[in-house]
Amino acid sequence: MIGSVVIRWASVLLATVFGPYHPAEGGCSGQCCPGKDLTCSSLDWRSDRVYTTCYCDESCVRSKDCCFDYPTECTAQPCVVSEWTHWSGCARPCQPSYRVRRRSIEIKPQNSGQACPALEERAGCMEYQDYEGQSCGHSQGPALITTMEYSNGRIAHVVYGTPVDSGFCMEFKVESLSRHCMVENKPHTRWMQYLREGFVVCVSCQPPAISNRSHTCNGDGQSANRDTILQWQAVGNPRCRGTWKKVQKLQHCSCPSVHSFIFI
Structure with missing residues (x-):
């Protein structure tokens, strides 16, 4: 018990004098995992300056237990979407209806990047011609x-x-x-x-x-x-x-x- 306390304080002292010590297999180098993955972890310094088990999955941002180098090793990629299409025609002619425009995902979000916005919008409309082009x-x-x-x-x-x-x-x-x-x-x-x-x-x-x-x-x-x-x-x-x-x-x-x- 006393020995573990001494080792812990020695680690803190070394980190204070020489900077954080990182074993070769520590941190998020080479591992950036989607979603929540408890196996995606290392024994290293967390972002809150505590030397313990830290994580490199996307959920670590919310749980605040990411490894110190998560932001640099697992760079956040926000969602990228296309431009809106042109508005469609009204769904039904000669009565109040709706029109639609859509956009698609070009790059999916990664590493806790900004989520994708809505991919479809609807708006009220009315057409004054039927499908044969006759006036309503x-x-x-x-x-x-x-x-x-x-x-x-x-x-x-x-x-x-x-x-x-x-x-x-x-x-x-x-x-x-x-x-x-x-x-x-x-x-x-x-x-x-x-x-x-x-x-x-x-x-x-x-x-x-x-x-x-x-x-x-x-x-x-x-x-x-x-x-x-x-x-x-x-x-x-x-x-x-x-x-x-x-x-x-x-x-x-x-x-x-x-x-x-x-x-x-």
Whole structure:
């Protein structure tokens, strides 16, 4: 017992004077193991400066028992993913639906490197042509809205003939909304959290949602007076819905991005 204590203190003294002593087979040299592997170990200095059994598996970072040279011998490789694909078309035409974009893993994470992000995103959408290319027409009901970001990848094909209407912007004051808008936290529905009672929002009416015959979008409220309560519904979560009143019609939207939406 006394002998082991003397040896331990001698090791500490030598490390203090001459630096840590590492046997040839110690540390993580030549062994970097995925996941949790209790056999992936050495007798050497840990990163917390304790000379004992240390590990070279990925889980040692969380358990804080890595060998001192784990960061240099087992260099962390973060996940590397490709660029997003283009947005797909809507899953179903002539009704509120969703579109998809994907990316793939190019380099898998290693040695506790940063994990891969989501490889698929979905966003609400609506197509105004069926699979045969025929116009679906405008449905009656609440205004269907989604984030303005949807316009970046929107297919602006001509549905109602030429010339194509350049569109306009409607401002509304939100009167009410359901609680389901506040709990959305998925990437493609997070924009719903910015809908608030009493806030003024901008909603753009653009092709192909706009009709070249009537120069309107479904539910845009152009013909309504300022006291009329109008209905709206978020695409991507049909339970996120509410009411608003028209403020004014503008040529272009000027609201902050989080309060800018688009009719679909």
